[in-house]
Amino acid sequence: MKLLDRLQTEVLTADGAMGTLLYSYGIDFCYEELNVEKPEIIEKIHRDYIQAGADIIQTNTYSANALKLARYGMENRAEELNKAAVRIAKKAAAPEQRFVLGTIGGIRGIRKSSASLSEIKSAFQQQAEAILQESPDGLLLETYYDFEELTTVLQLLRKVTDLPIVSQVSMHEPGILQNRLSLNEAFKQLESLGADVVGVNCRLGPYHTIQALEEVTLPEKAFLSAYPNAGLLDVEDGRVVYESEADYFGQAAVQLRNEGVRLIGGCCGTTPKHIEAAKKALTGLAPITEKKVIAQKPIVIKEPAPLVVPPLHEQVKKERTMIVELDTPKHLDTAAYIKGAKALQQTGMAAITMADNSLASPRVSNLAMGSLLKVQHHIRPLVHITCRDRNLIGLQSHLMGLHALGLHDVLAITGDPTKVGDFPGATSVYDVSSMELIQLIKQLNEGISFSGKPLKQKANFSVAAAFNPNVRVLDRAVKRLEKKIACGADYFITQPVFTKEKIVEIYEATKHLPTPIFLGIMPLTSSRNAEFLHHEVPGIKLSEETLTRMKVYEHDKEAAAREGVTIAKELIDTAAKLFNGIYIITPFMRYDMSIELIRYIEELDGKTKERGIPHAETISN
Structure with missing residues (x-):
């Protein structure tokens, strides 16, 4: 049975974090490089999640695009690393007949200038082509703070494949995206652009993820997904840790199901223990088909206090x-x-x-x-x-x-x-x-x-x-x-x-x-001041006449200052007009x-x- 057919009647469990486990192993270099250099490590993590009960695993390709790989000088290895990742995941999934999603992670955060849309399209098209050549069961777009980036990539992929696409946004604040779009409206737009599953992942833990989904209506055709973090992170001896207990994550999985979510996995801080707890808690629960949505409170933004004086640009x-x-x-x-x-x-x-x-x-x-x-x-x-x-x-x-x-x-x-x-x-x-x-x-x-x-x-x-x-x-x-x-x-x-x-x-x-x-x-205050500006400050050049006029008073500080003022007045004569x-x-x-x-x-x-x-x-x- 195909993935979307299963989601019609079941609540499925996905895997948890890959990076969290690799980080715990002390690995501090490009995680995607392991797909080729240490494939056995990646395969073991996939198998651990499958053994924990994951119905779906994702490939180790979150940052396997040319733009992010360039940080390690491996931008030319994007195709190699993506193909290897899908092969590893499919090998681990085959014995238990689990689904494999090819992961394409977001690039932009708040900074749009970190990558142009043309650069993003080029990088993701290359990555998607490599992943699709290895025939995954679907694609997972995850950790997209920039909605423009996500919609751009979704439209690009929808043109090249009929496979299921899971499109997940990330929020800084529960219920609202970085561009001020409500989560509910974002899901509607993603569904209209061809996403088969719409959801959230990363940044927020179970509590705030549930809170955000309380305001979300059930999609007309798509399904809902949620991959929350384990909780809030902490730092111990310079290392990032998550203290969330697995049982708590399992309880949260039931609440996510109650909000209409049919695909539940984990993001940062989650481990096979969290997924095992979620699978156990969800066993026997059918997906909900009707939901009472908590009405969004109207947002009232007061006008600023009137200015006593007009803004300088108006004045x-x-x-x-x-x-x-x-x-x-x-x-x-x-x-x-x-x-x-x-x-x-x-x-x-x-x-x-x-x-x-x-x-x-x-x-x-x-x-x-x-x-x-x-x-x-x-x-x-x-x-x-x-x-x-x-x-x-x-x-x-x-x-x-x-x-x-x-x-x-x-x-x-x-x-x-x-x-x-x-x-x-x-x-x-x-x-x-x-x-x-x-x-x-x-x-x-x-x-x-x-x-x-x-x-x-x-x-x-x-x-x-x-x-x-x-x-x-x-x-x-x-x-x-x-x-x-x-x-x-x-x-x-x-x-x-x-x-x-x-x-x-x-x-x-x-x-x-x-x-x-x-x-x-x-x-200008002195001849030395003039010489410094002319010779050492990038982009500033004084005329030979100005340098000569200031040089005359090289040894008379006050006279030089007076000449500097005179020169400035001459400039003002022109500027003021x-x-x-x-x-x-x-x-x-x-x-x-x-x-x-x-x-x-x-x-x-x-x-x-x-x-x-x-x-x-x-x-x-």
Whole structure:
């Protein structure tokens, strides 16, 4: 009798984890390589699960695609490893006439950029062809967090085979997918695309898997499956362990059956003992044909609190808007920083921007300092957020903290690699790219967690993105801006620009964009400063005229600073005609220079007012 015929009248038991057992054996290299190098190990695990009562076993091919095998330099062995895996499983299954499913595991997690759809199609088509050549009883698509990836692969496979396909999603939160689709709706879509069995596996243990399935209706034609983890993982002496008891897993299997599941197996942490307990508990139980579904509670997401001032990206569309970078100190004495911020506050600038450990060197937290400036001094902070220092957990927590503190202006950037900073041995995280971070921040603006879970309230972040125009081919940089706009960027902040010609070039290359740009101007402080920027900072080139003008004052520090301000004013003359947004980058805490440039811009605009703006020379004294 074929697999789908059996599922019409029976609740079948599948096997449990392969990786968990291999990990317990101390194997720490590519598991799929064992299909060729140590096939007896894989065959023994299959036989152990069959002896425990598994009606179905899956091939050891979860990561046997070219993209994942490339981590081990084995991308050219995909066909060999997949074919060997099916042969091993069929050999183990033959004596007991068990079913064999060829496994194709998901590639993407939260990061879509980890693989493009074209790369995924190519890798999975190659893997599927190899598996199908060895005639399994069906295919198992498991551990797919990215629903787009799963539907893409399902449609691809449905075109090349009539074998049963089990399509399983993975959830971060019970009942909802990463893309915010409900589990019930996801199953309906998978069924409509040709999946014969739809289900869940991994990430969640029995309790939360059951909870998620309580809201799921019985499919019209397909069957339900569930492969939960053994439970929550723990770490002992640096090794991952699962403490869940087998009897508990057996009891859970009955509850899964009560929710309409007809194919029950195990994922991470499960062993032959868990499957044996499930088989024993399910023996004699027929599948259910009717089910009372727990109604999904309506999700209410509150609108964000109204902003006291308009977002910077809206403000700059209507009028001249100036922002000033003043990086937080690298030490614990913040008195001078506060003094500088208060001096800048008296100008017409709109916000103080604060880097996030620029050049990979630790500074006072810009979240903490931004909150102090806002609450104690009524200064608007624009907080930079790098992808380097925080994983996804830390990034969302950080952003939720910014929202709670009322800090809504952020700049999403990649961040300088740690090897350039004070701690070159530190780890660079980079869970996401700057573009993905922009998308995730915008998701918070919809009241949705990175995991797809509702957050009960919408955030209201205004998201800036970085723009480095100091490149050889500006058109390529502009194409990148267009991608960032598609990701949700509200406006751009550029790196410092040092020639009038470059400013005009930037304007001509970006004038078609709907998104405003703050053009970066940084006054030079000395000839050495100019030489360093010109010769050592990638992408920045100063004109020979500028270098010569700064060289004249090589031995006169104050005169050099004055000349640097003069050069910056000349750049502003051009920038102010073309851009509403000006970004003043304060060098080495010389906020007196920034104040003089702000005053100059106001004079150009004819907007000088009696604000009690102190003169630069007064501040420096």
